[in-house]
Amino acid sequence: MTPPTAAVATGSVQATAIPGLLVVELAVRGDNRGWFKENWQRARLVADGLPDFGPVQNNVSFNTAAGVTRGIHAEPWDKYVSVASGRVFGAWVDLRPGPTFGVSVTLELGPDRAVFVPRGVGNAFQTLEDATAYSYLVNDHWSAAAKDSYTFLNLADESVAVPWPIPLAEAELSEADRAHPRLAEVRPMPPRPTLVVGANGQLGRALAAGLDGAVAVGRDVLDLADPASVAAFDLSPYGTVVNAAAYTAVDAAETPDGRLAAWATNVTGVAVLVEAARRHRATLVHVSSDYVFDGTRELHGEDEPVSPLGVYGQTKAAGDALVGTLAKHYVLRTSWVVGEGRNFVATMASLADRGVSPSVVDDQHGRLTFTSELVRAVRHLLEVDAPSGTYNVSNDGPVQTWADVAREVFALRGRDPGDVTPVSTAAYGEGKQLAPRPQHSALDLTRLRATGFVPEEASVALRRYLAGASSSS
Structure with a gap:
């Protein structure tokens, strides 16, 4: 990726077709050495409309080659996803009960964009460049027991029909992701009681x-x-x-x-x-x-x-x-x-x-x-x-x-x-x-x-x- 040479507008938090799924435009400042951004700045982002969701853990997924595809996973916590290097095609599907169950949103993410993903919304991405580092903050600690609360959707579900830039037949997927159910078989993630x-x-x-x-x-x-x-x-x-x-x-x-x-x-x-x-x-x-x-x-x-x-x-x-x-x-x-x-x-x-x-x-x-x-x-x-x-x-x-x-x-x-x-x-x-x-x-x-x-x-x-x-x- 060519490093940015100028700052972009900051503080832009935009709603999407999925309630609570928010797109955040980030300021990226670059010169001949590379670039810098404030990936997570609590006071500014909360003032601009992001929930004060209290992250407690930061995870990074490093992906060696373009075409690595992960998801679609809905998790029992909120997450803030972004890219530290490279670019991804992101896809999100509402897997919560209600009128927007099955609604999807897709867009490209680079260092200049992040997405807030609320609990129960399925998250997936496909890398568009080699050596892509995908980062996410979550507001609960991961545990093996917590994975029992996940809700999964197959990446190839025909009803949602995510337009993956690299066809899934040519992409790198885990066997677990290939085996996830279609939307008609998904049990929506219920809200916390x-x-x-x-x-x-x-x-x-x-x-x-x-x-x-x-x-x-x-x-x-x-x-x-x-x-x-x-x-x-x-x-x-x-x-x-x-x-x-x-x-x-x-x-x-x-x-x-x-x-x-x-x-x-x-x-x-x-x-x-x-x-x-x-x-x-x-x-x-x-x-x-x-x-x-x-x-x-x-x-x-x-x-x-x-x-x-x-x-x-x-x-x-x-x-x-x-x-x-x-x-x-x-x-x-x-x-x-x-x-x-x-x-x-x-x-x-x-x-x-x-x-x-x-x-x-x-x-x-x-x-x-x-x-x-x-x-x-x-x-x-x-x-x-x-x-x-x-x-x-x-x-x-x-x-x-x-x-x-x-x-x-x-x-x-x-x-x-x-x-x-x-x-x-x-x-x-x-x-x-x-x-x-x-x-x-x-x-x-x-x-x-x-x-x-x-x-x-x-x-x-x-x-x-x-x-x-x-x-x-």
């Missing part, structure tokens, strides 16, 4: 039921309160981790033992989970709380500085900050959660059915969040690949007090809403050891709506919830 942590809670149960193919584990398998349990759990198979586990005993968290337990689960355990997710390139979805705010603002946006009043809120705020250090994460702040099991709405319905007339706090303001709405939001953010960050999630509708909600429940159960007596937080807490609570818990849903999500009215979800509770009782 989702792990739900905290499967025994009301949100965890809803997530396990509502996320297709999710693997759910309870505290007996992965205990956030025990860092050793988290560290020992193998996170490598999972592409997404949804953390629904937390210490949520708000009042008990103010006691010496409760304070220790809250920090152990909500902070120390989360820190270990964050590092495991980082190590295995997993997206972490972490459920947080309105208790990270002091409640002085009537509506809380995601950018409001945290100002927790009590230990529970302090630990949740600390956990949020840890999750925020991950490249791919979602912190979902929510409030007044209602799901299967013990919760405020179920308690009010039971009191209404039993003829009890309760006193309910009427100076704390917020919106209900049904677990079905949280599941729907998690699914949506993952499906649209929303930008990482913090999102408020609750049901929509008017801001209410706890007494407003209780009156609505009573009316739906056929009781007189006037049977609910409103009281202040101070009066309700007299003689009790209660943690401080935010007066205003309503969350601004603008950022979530901007992703295309349409929150459901709390009143609609409440009627459906109570109808289900009636039919199952």
Whole structure:
């Protein structure tokens, strides 16, 4: 190859017909001595649109003669392929399930071009010059066991019909590559599954039921309160981790033992989970709380500085900050959660059915969040690949007090809403050891709506919830 004599434009990252397969134009600077390029420059390439994929291993394939042909191999990690010397004809085939299964992209690669190949996309090349060095960065360490997760496609598959410049009959192929299956026989490489942590809670149960193919584990398998349990759990198979586990005993968290337990689960355990997710390139979805705010603002946006009043809120705020250090994460702040099991709405319905007339706090303001709405939001953010960050999630509708909600429940159960007596937080807490609570818990849903999500009215979800509770009782 004649060495380049001038620089070419840098920073060009282009999409292709295969989702996630990106072509990168590299600056190559040359003179009479040869040439130089920055083959992998993390900050610049990420700024130009390449995923921050965290490579951990660099491999080089040296090919003696033109016509050496390797592939088509889809591997269980991302890779960044380039050429150190010579030129190749590259071919990529999407071997992931979905509408682009079998779609192919081909182009020539020299020192001035690289390609980012996402997990599950088959990669192949044919050398066009002697003494070609083909280099690739990968974001997981190769092992013999990992090869069992490969998906292969025959280089000569007629349906894909890669236009190899050197006919395969004249090319140098391995016997293994000659024996790979045709596209009709290929089993697509499935995406890495989702792990739900905290499967025994009301949100965890809803997530396990509502996320297709999710693997759910309870505290007996992965205990956030025990860092050793988290560290020992193998996170490598999972592409997404949804953390629904937390210490949520708000009042008990103010006691010496409760304070220790809250920090152990909500902070120390989360820190270990964050590092495991980082190590295995997993997206972490972490459920947080309105208790990270002091409640002085009537509506809380995601950018409001945290100002927790009590230990529970302090630990949740600390956990949020840890999750925020991950490249791919979602912190979902929510409030007044209602799901299967013990919760405020179920308690009010039971009191209404039993003829009890309760006193309910009427100076704390917020919106209900049904677990079905949280599941729907998690699914949506993952499906649209929303930008990482913090999102408020609750049901929509008017801001209410706890007494407003209780009156609505009573009316739906056929009781007189006037049977609910409103009281202040101070009066309700007299003689009790209660943690401080935010007066205003309503969350601004603008950022979530901007992703295309349409929150459901709390009143609609409440009627459906109570109808289900009636039919199952």
